[in-house]
Every structure is written in structure tokens, then in C-alpha cells.
Amino acid sequence: MTLRLETLTALGLGAALMASAGAAPIHAQFGKRLTQAVQSNAENRAIQKVVEHENKAIDAALTAKLSSDDKSAGEALYGGLKADGRVPATGVAFKEGTATLTEESTPTLKSMGAMLESHGDLKLRIEAYADDKDVAVARAQAVRDALVKAYGIDAARLQAEGYKKASEQRIELVQL
Numbered sequence: 781m782t783l784r785l786e787t788l789t790a791l792g793l794g795a796a797l798m799a800s801a802g803a804a805p806i807h808a809q810f811g812k813r814l815t816q817a818v819q820s821n822a823e824n825r826a827i828q829k830v831v832e833h834e835n836k837a838i839d840a841a842l843t844a845k846l847s848s849d850d851k852s853a854g855e856a857l858y859g860g861l862k863a864d865g866r867v868p869a870t871g872v873a874f875k876e877g878t879a880t881l882t883e884e885s886t887p888t889l890k891s892m893g894a895m896l897e898s899h900g901d902l903k904l905r906i907e908a909y910a911d912d913k914d915v916a917v918a919r920a921q922a923v924r925d926a927l928v929k930a931y932g933i934d935a936a937r938l939q940a941e942g943y944k945k946a947s948e949q950r951i952e953l954v955q956l
Contacts, residue, residue, distance in 0.1 A: 846894050853887070854894030858902075861895075861955050869906075869951040872923060879918030881926060889923070892953070893931035903937045903956040909945040916942030923951060 860867040871888030874880055881889075896902060908920035920940035927933045939956065 846890060846897070850887075850890040851894045851898065853891035854896075854898060857891050857953075858895045858899060861902075861953060866952055866954045869923070869953055872951045874919055874922075874949075877912075877915060879915060879922045881922055885926075889926055889930070892923075893927055893933070896927060896933045896937070897931055903939075905939040905941055905954040905956055907952045907954060908940075908942045909948045909950050909952075910942070911944065911946055911949070913942055913944040916944060918942070919951065 857867060857869075869888055869892065871885065873882045873884045875882060896904075906920045906923050908916040908923070910916035910919060917940070920942045924935070924938045924940040927938060928935045
């Protein structure tokens with residue numbers, strides 16, 4: 781098998797090979813690093829396929845026609861938002877430690893979508909709270925993306941913010 785120096789460099793191997801050129805252990809180092817890179821790449825592809833499969837199931841549930849119950853729930857959500865300026869989005873759930881929405885989130889996301897469809901002038905900030913700020917930011921963005929994709933909500937109407945808050949995993953909607 782012939783590998784070009786650019787390929788090896790992209791795998792993080794080029795500099796190590798050049799530094800140890802001519803040394804007998806070069807083959808062992810190369811083989812070990814190449815094996816690690818291939819395994820890591822395969823693991824990442826497998827994870828991505830699982831996430832894509834889960835997202836397809838959620839997308840299918842969300843794109844189903846909104847029922848009168850969804851619209852009623854959306855109006856109740858809107859009433860709470862108008863009264864307090866913020867409302868918890870109870871029912872939005874994620875896989876542990878990730879920003880992957882679970883199917884249990886579908887009813888709440890549908891009520892949010894119905895509310896945003898019915899009130900075209902409404903602008904929201906989606907606030908996510910989690911133990912890790914990066915996860916919180918990704919969760920807020922995941923909710924925003926689901927609403928934009930499933931209901932064609934103008935992305936300019938929705939802001940996504942994530943906050944680190946130990947032992948509190950929640951999503952809140954704030955009227956802008």
C-alpha cells in the first residue's frame with residue numbers, strides 16, 4: 781500500500797515519520813497510529829449513523845400534520861409566555877450528556893411549532909441549561925434547528941443560548 785506524505789500528515793503521522801526516518805521502530809509506530817486513526821474514524825462513522833437514524837425518526841414525527849391538540853397546547857404555551865415572558869418547555873428530553881433529542885420531545889416540540897405558526901410575529905430565545913455549557917449550547921441549537929426544519933419557522937425569529945447550571949437540565953422559552 782502506498783500512502784502519500786499529505787495523507788500521512790492529515791492523519792497526524794507525517795511529522796513523526798519524518799522525525800524518525802530510517803529507524804527500525806518506524807513500521808511499528810506507523811502501524812499503531814494508522815490502526816488508531818482507522819478505528820477512531822470507524823467509531824465516529826458508526827456514531828453518526830446512529831444519530832442520523834434517531835434524527836430521522838424524530839423528523840418524521842415532527843413533520844406529521846399538527847393536530848387540534850397540538851394547536852391547543854401551543855395556545856396554552858403562548859398564554860404562559862405572554863403572562864410571564866418566559867415559560868419552561870417541559871417535555872423536551874435529550875439522550876444523557878448529549879444534544880440528541882429523544883422521541884419523547886415530539887409533543888412539546890409540536891406545541892412549540894404550533895405556537896410559532898399561529899403567532900408569526902413572536903420571537904423567542906431558547907435557553908438550555910445543563911451541567912456542561914457546550915452541551916447546553918448544542919441543546920438549545922438542536923431545539924431551534926428542529927423548529928426551523930420541521931415547521932419552516934424563520935431562523936431569525938429564534939435565538940439559542942446555553943448556560944451551565946449544575947444539576948439542572950431544562951429548556952426555557954423567553955419572549956424577545
